Amino acid sequence: MKQITFDPRNHQLTNTRTWTADSQWLVYDVRPSGASFTGDTIERVNVDTGEIEVIYRAPAGAHVGVVTVHPAEDRYVFIHGPENPDADWRYDFHHRRGAVSAGGRVSNLDAMDITPPYTPGALRGGSHVHVWSPDGGLVSFTYNDHVLHERDPALDLRNVGVAAPFGPVVPGGNHPREYAGSCWCVLVSRTTPSPRPGSDDIDRAYEEGWVGSRRLAFIGDTRSASGEKVPELFIVTLPQDEAGWKRAGSGPLCGTDSAMPVPPAGVVQQRLTFTHDRKYPGLVNVPRHWVRSDPQGQQIAFLMRDESGVVQLWLIAPDGSGLRQLTRSSGIQSAFNWHPSGNWLGFVLEGRIALADARSGEIRFLTPDRENPPSPDAVVFSPDGRQVAWMQETDGFRQLWTAPAVV
Secondary structure (H helix, E strand, O other), X not given: OEEOOOOOXXXXXXXXXXXXXXXXXXXXXXXXXXXXXXXXXXEEEEXXXXXXXXXXXXXXXXXXXXXEEOOOOOEEEEEEOOOOOOOOOOOEOOXXXXXXXXXXXXXXXXXXXXXXXXOXXXXXXXXXXXXXXXXXXXXXXXXXXXXHHHHOHHHOOOEEEEEEOOXXXXXXXXXXXXXXXXXXEEEOOOXXXXXOOOOOOOOOEEEEEEEOOOEEEEEEEEEOOOOOEEEEEEEEEOOOOHHHHHOEOOOOOOOOOOOOOOOEOOOOEEEOOOOOOOOOOOEOOOOOOOOEEOOOOOOEEEEEEXXXXXXXXXXXXXXXXXXXXXXXXXXXXXXXXXOOOOOEEEEEEOOEEEEEEOOOOOEEEOOOOOOOOEEEEXXXXXXXXXXXXEEEEEOOEEEEEEEEOOO
């Protein structure tokens, strides 16, 4: 194992796509902690030489973070907070946007229009954790709505959205906080403030992951027959062409004064897991994880407790068939990712970086026992499959580390 960063400050990896396509650089932000969004630069470090480059420095009191990399090109997407924040408009779930850095230029991913009549293809709030599809054509994100937040925060439900390359989109209003975006953005999940107990209704869609390049899986919070929150796994199939992305469904793509934006026609939300009657129902929220498909798009992995209450890796097919428990470990302790081969998954187990065989569940440890365990936020393989990266507290700061992904 090898320490990559040494500066006396924190270095924060996103949970996926933190390596450049050539497997030479790791991208990160410099938040003082994962929960404090106060970093002002997006950076990358060469894993061989230790050279550090600043990709972007935020202007005018804005903050940036949660950066991911395009799968093939030298392009970076990250969260950008408001410039010149003040008491009325500062960084929040519904006050942030995606920004793309490419060739030394930075542009907005999503447009925002909060002045009625709202603009199709523009959002009305904040986007978060932006991740390109495997083919690099689309970007997924999670979303919170400013318009509904102002009406009643209880109506501002987290949803999953997608940015498609059919912009630019220019808002029609004149609010000083509105902005144009380079992509056509829509929501692809459906939520309701009051899910019916025992139904497929959800009031939160989050922690999404690509299944191939035209489907997205995500966690949705259902309600059991007794009204308890139960996170389940859902999937949506996305439009195939520009006309499909711009075709309204059962309501306006841009929403109304009292309703969230509605997905395009034909985007159907399908529930994959039905765990209400298990001893320990639902996917787990701790450790926080994002559902992840294998590179072949044939299996979706997620974390759920076994019959003893221990957090394990589980697999299911995108059509909802073949649910099976993969690991029988002492308890998965982190978010996870697939090895590019699709043969292994990497995560933290017993305070060490570990691999699980995707067929047998056999565990192999890549790192020894150490006083400071790896961070649970990110365990990410390089695109060439030769290395794995993570964060670890070192001399009081969160530093980046790598190890050979010996499989």
